[in-house]
Amino acid sequence: xxxxxIGVVSLIMIGVVVFPIVLFSAPWPRSARDFLxxxxxxxxxxxxxxxxxxxxxxxxxxxxxxxVLLAALVGSxxxxxxxxxxxxxxxxxxxxxxxxxxxxxxIHKQYKRVQRTEVLSLTVxxxxxxxxxxxxxxxxxxxxxxxGGFQGGVVVASGITFLLMGRRLPQEMGVLFQNTVPVQRIExxxxxxxxxxxxxxxxxxxxxxxxPFVGVEMPMPVxxxxxxxxxxxxxxxxxxxxxxxxxxxxxxxxx
Amino acid sequence: MTVIxxxxxxxxxxxxxxxxDLLYGTIALSVVSVLTALLLYILHAxxxxxxxxxxxxxxxxxxxxxxxxxxxxxxxx
Numbered sequence: 334x335x336x337x338x339i340g341v342v343s344l345i346m347i348g349v350v351v352f353p354i355v356l357f358s359a360p361w362p363r364s365a366r367d368f369l370x371x372x373x374x375x376x377x378x379x380x381x382x383x384x385x386x387x388x389x390x391x392x393x394x395x396x397x398x399x400x401v402l403l404a405a406l407v408g409s410x411x412x413x414x415x416x417x418x419x420x421x422x423x424x425x426x427x428x429x430x431x432x433x434x435x436x437x438x439x440i441h442k443q444y445k446r447v448q449r450t451e452v453l454s455l456t457v458x459x460x461x462x463x464x465x466x467x468x469x470x471x472x473x474x475x476x477x478x479x480x481g482g483f484q485g486g487v488v489v490a491s492g493i494t495f496l497l498m499g500r501r502l503p504q505e506m507g508v509l510f511q512n513t514v515p516v517q518r519i520e521x522x523x524x525x526x527x528x529x530x531x532x533x534x535x536x537x538x539x540x541x542x543x544x545p546f547v548g549v550e551m552p553m554p555v556x557x558x559x560x561x562x563x564x565x566x567x568x569x570x571x572x573x574x575x576x577x578x579x580x581x582x583x584x585x586x587x588x
Numbered sequence: 589m590t591v592i593x594x595x596x597x598x599x600x601x602x603x604x605x606x607x608x609d610l611l612y613g614t615i616a617l618s619v620v621s622v623l624t625a626l627l628l629y630i631l632h633a634x635x636x637x638x639x640x641x642x643x644x645x646x647x648x649x650x651x652x653x654x655x656x657x658x659x660x661x662x663x664x665x
Contacts, residue, residue: 383635479634481635484638484639484642487643487647577650580651
């Protein structure tokens with residue numbers, strides 16, 4: 334009963350906050366819209382104006398978003414790997430449902446324990462190349478079509494999840510997904526690339542977050558946005574891939 | 589179209605709140621994400637629609653299902 338009272342009270346409070354916005358009839362602000370419509374494409378070269386905002390005019394916010402994602406990822410990985418502590422049995426947990434069998438065992442036993450069905454492996458095997466290709470497209474063409482680094486990275490991570498679902502035994506996986514170490518290196522490299530791109534304006538005598546590809550001798554401002562999309566996409570995709578490897582395989586690294 | 593989508597989103601969200609089987613609630617939330625992506629596409633925000641479809645329907649559903657599998661499926665409150 335108490336829960337329902339709390340729910341009704343919070344609904345009323347949300348209504349009190351939101352209802353004046355519905356009644357509000359002042360005209361929409363136009364100056365930012367007109368400025369972007371006039372000069373966004375010519376200044377940044379990106380046909381997708383959204384990309385020109387979040388990788389051009391508001392790049393600082395994008396950096397903050399990337400850092401928030403990194404912090405969330407670090408926290409999740411810390412919670413999931415419990416860092417050398419003895420493994421406690423969670424009450425009611427399905428013991429070792431996703432955990433990896435040791436390598437000395439019979440292969441039939443291993444297949445039984447990972448609970449893979451033919452339907453699942455066939456479907457994800459056919460689906461994952463398409464999803465990965467779409468993810469790379471969204472990432473590389475974020476300056477022209479809807480999408481960008483974050484979206485493309487998440488779609489690529491979904492494709493990697495399909496790959497991991499299809500082949501869960503370590504013998505079947507490529508060297509990239511045996512443990513989390515290669516993907517971690519990829520993510521660190523992408524973060525370094527992001528930081529270098531942020532500082533790259535310094536080479537041209539401009540400040541941080543400025544586009545170094547503008548100017549008379551290099552009139553290709555869209556290059557900066559494309560590079561940034563790729564770096565952010567690889568970072569997001571690798572970060573989510575680390576989570577998925579940890580979740581679906583249950584081991585940190587094969588030391 | 590917009591009204592149908594909004595009513596469906598509201599109904600599925602309420603179902604996800606009250607149903608006792610957490611797996612059903614997760615699937616309902618996933619459908620809510622897909623419908624929200626459709627709504628955002630109708631509202632001419634394809635960037636946000638792609639984000640919503642990829643994050644809401646894809647990654648967060650996988651994470652929820654994994655957590656349900658690691659803990660338990662019934663809501664006991």
